[in-house]
Amino acid sequence: MRFVRTRIKPLLLLGSGYNYLRMKITNAKISLKEHNLSSATFNDIYHSSSGALEESLYVFIQGNKLTERWNALHDSDRFNIAEIGFGTGLNFFLxxxxxxEQTRKPKRLFYTAFEKYPITKTDLATIYKKWPNLTYENDTFINLYPDHTIGCHRLLIDTDITLDLIFGCANHSIDLIKASAKLRVDAWYLDGFSPNKNPxxxxxxxxEKLAFHSAPDSTFSTYTAAGAVARNLRAAGFKVKKIDGYGKKRHSLIGILDKTESKTLSSCATPWLNIKTSKVFETKQKEATIIGAGLxxxxxxxxxxxxxxxxxxxxAANQVLHGASGIDQLALxxxxxxxxxxxxxxFLHSYLFSKRYYSLLNNGSAWNETGLLQLGDAKNKRKLFDLEKIIDIYDSRVVQKMSPEIAAxxxxxxxxxxxLTDNLIYFPEGGWVDSLDLSSNLFSHPNISVxxxxxxxxxxxxNKTWHLTSCRKxxxxxxxxxxxxxxxxxNFECLKTLPLQEIYGQATKxxxxxxxERLNKVVCGERSVFPENGGHHTISASYFRPDQKTLSPEAMDPKQLNKENISRASSLFCDNGIFQSEDSDALSATRSAPPDFIPIIGLAPNFSQMRANYLAFTLNKKTKFEKSRNQDDYHEGLYLSVGHGSNGAATCPFAGEIIASLIARDPLPVSGETFDELSASRFIIRDLKRQKIRFA
Structure with missing residues (x-):
């Protein structure tokens, strides 16, 4: 576990009704009496007491003419639906x-849902018993459903179906979406509580924000026909039509986006982060080459x-998951x-996404949710952190404070x-990944060749193509x-100035x-010790930089490092002779990380060109630039996922999803601010403002 000094800005712009210095979410308070499911917060029902499924089909699926549109768009890559007010998930399931059930349809369905007060998993399980016709859909969802933590939870429901659950106030959450990476929604479901209850x-x-994030000819539907709602929709640019309502409701509203002109971005303060004008690569030739078969x-x-x-x-190696990715047991x-x-x-959503990711991959054969105990003397912890603050802002399913008595x-x-100090941390849903099992199924998709x-x-x-040369092939x-x-x-000329530092480590098997063999949790102290796996344990890892001149040849000797690992692991436990060194194997590898220990994810900057474009920062770090200045800030069709360091088991799967979303023009699973903080351009701009001329 690395605790390093990283300059971070508190995230405060996320909506009223929450203390967003915390990452916890407030769950819905529901009342389930007879056939009525209602919200105690809004004093309103979630759906009709009878005919809920039929009403949802009529209002949202028929109201947006989905089957007809899917049939007409069967050659397209993706259809995007967004819902305001996820509630029980009924609209999503239908x-x-x-x-x-549809045979002619686009290749993929992307569904984005906003919800301020998510219903707990326990309550949903009770609600779903009333919908036996949707058992398959409900079971698929409930196994993945997170009912805590603000932000975007990406759920890979099926090979062609992705669900983004965005927890938080919709009005503010949508502000956090990167403006130059619009959602491009084809159909909106407006299903919040009634306008007089939740205006x-x-x-x-x-x-107006929905219109901005809409695709051309985007439609909407809603159960209400309130005059104020119709007027606001028209003012925002939608054509509105009143139709017959379902059941006892006289009318409901449907419509289509009328305004087709695209809005310009409201601010050009950071044009180097405007991925729209930095030429996100588009190609009908859906082929990509990836350099590196690690995680x-x-x-x-x-x-x-x-x-x-x-x-x-x-x-370059003779096997996949070589090096640090191939250590037998990887802590999550x-x-x-x-x-x-x-x-x-x-980092939180990387962890949550990766846990779901490993549990789905080959039915979770590589994933072991044992729980993980972090001791107070964990290696690489540079200073004691405020444990009370940590416990206050994270949900208890992410991390818990552990008493010495329970930990023992x-x-x-x-x-x-x-x-056994008072500084113990327990990750109840943490655990470890079997890299050997992972290597056999991570690369097995028929679209992948190695x-x-x-x-x-x-x-x-x-000529709009990348050419990769090799002396071997x-x-x-x-x-x-x-x-x-x-x-x-x-080694590449266009990337040689990436600020990456190498960190050598040796694990012991x-x-x-x-x-x-009685050890049943991952225990992380001065070394991390893993439960039994195929007749062995993994102890990881010694760390030092290869350029450290104070290291003697003896200190880098694999046998000596094995002895040190075993000694430090043994010192965590009372019993003598728990771990034997006679038959130990060394697993050495070199990791790489940027100086701020934040991975580099996203478009590859054109370092020399970006430095020239923003050289004025060396004279005045408050210089303002025109957005047209950044047309050549990034290399077209070149992306980076590097520098994951010791957090790779958590960050790599999420990084893969971010980059694939960027390439395929899917909605991004992170906020615009997060996306920007991961960009390699941060080092260029930072050094220019500090008058450090590092990039030639």
Missing amino acids: TLKTWR ELWSYELF AGGTVALALARRGWKVTIVE RCRLFAKNSSLSLF SLVGLRLQNTA SLNHSIDQIIRE KPLSSPVVVVASSFAAK IPTSPKS
Whole structure:
């Protein structure tokens, strides 16, 4: 667990009714009496007491003419639906069922839903018993459903169905979407509580934002026919039509976007972050080459393959998941911060997404949700953090404060008293990933091919195509390239100034003993010790930078490092002789991380050109630029997923989803601010403002 100093800005712009210095969410308070499901907060029903399914079909699916439109758009790549007020998920389930029954339809369905007060998983399970016709859809969803934590939860429902659940105030959550990466919604479901109970969801302010994020000819439907709602929709640019309502309701509203002109961005303060004008690459030739078959490369490949792309992975080593990605057991936990910010949300949602990701991949065969105990003397913790603040802002299903007494009885082995401090952290849903099992299924998608022993010497772009040269094999050409190997990136002329530092580490693999096999949690202290896996334990890891001149040859000797790992792991427990060193194996690898220990994810900057474009920052760091200045800030069709360091098990799957979304022009699963903080351009702009001329 790394706790490093990272400058972060508190995230405060997220809506009234919440303390957004915390990342917790307030769950819905519901009342379920007889056939009526109602909200105690809004004193309103979620849906009709009878005919709820039929009303949802009539108002939303028929109201937006989905089956007819899907049939007409069967050659298109994706259809986007967005819902204001997810509630019980009924509209989503019926849409999902209708989609699966339709034979002619677009290739993928993307569904975005906003919800301020999510219903708890326990309450939903009770509600779903009333909908036996939707059992399959409900079961698929409930296994993945998160009922806590603000922000965007991306759920991979099926190979062709993605659900983004965005928890928080809709009016403010939609502001956080990157303006130059609009949702491009084809159909809106307006299903908030009634306008007189929850007027915020029916305001002109919100409808104007919906229009901005709409695709051409976007439609909407809603159960209400309130005059104020109709007027606000018209003012926002929608044509509105009143139709017969369902059941006892006299009327409801449907409509289509009337305004077709696109709005300009309201601010040009950071044109280097405007991905719309930085030429997000579009191609009908859905082919991509990924450099690196580690965890970063494999997860990007699978995310693209799910979207119908043909992916070629080139790897210099003789196996996939080589090096740090191939350590037998990889810990999965959340990197923690003492305050909410765009970065703390990134690491939190990386952890939550990756946990769902591993549980789905090959039916979760590589995932082991054992729980993870973090001791107070964890290696690389540079200073004590405020545990009370951590517990206050994170949900208890993410992290818990653990008493020494409970911790002592939790792991299956007796812990030393010196390890049982008041600074113990427990990740109840954390655990570890079996990298051997992962390697056998991460690359198995039919759209993925892997070329091993294939090092790339240089990448050059000519005629809208990237050309990859190799001294070992024939050159390759590809419209899209993702660099997912930090070490390869430093060899390419166009990326050689990426600020990546190497960190060497050695893990140790030791056989189990009658005593050690009782260990049932991942325990992280000065070393991390994993439960038994195939007759052995993994102990990880010693860390040092290869350029440290104070290290003696003896200190870098694998046998000596093994002994040190075993000694430090043994010191966590009371019993003697738990771990034996005679048959230990060394698992050495080098990780890479930027100086701020934040991974680099997204478009690859044109370093020299961006430096020239914003050189005025060296004279005045408050210089303002025209947005037209950044047309050549980024290389077309070149993307990065590098520098994940020791957090890679959590951040790589989420990074893969971000990059695939960017390439395929899907909605991004992170806020605009988070996306910007992950960009490699941060180093260029930061150094210019500090008058550090690092990038030539």
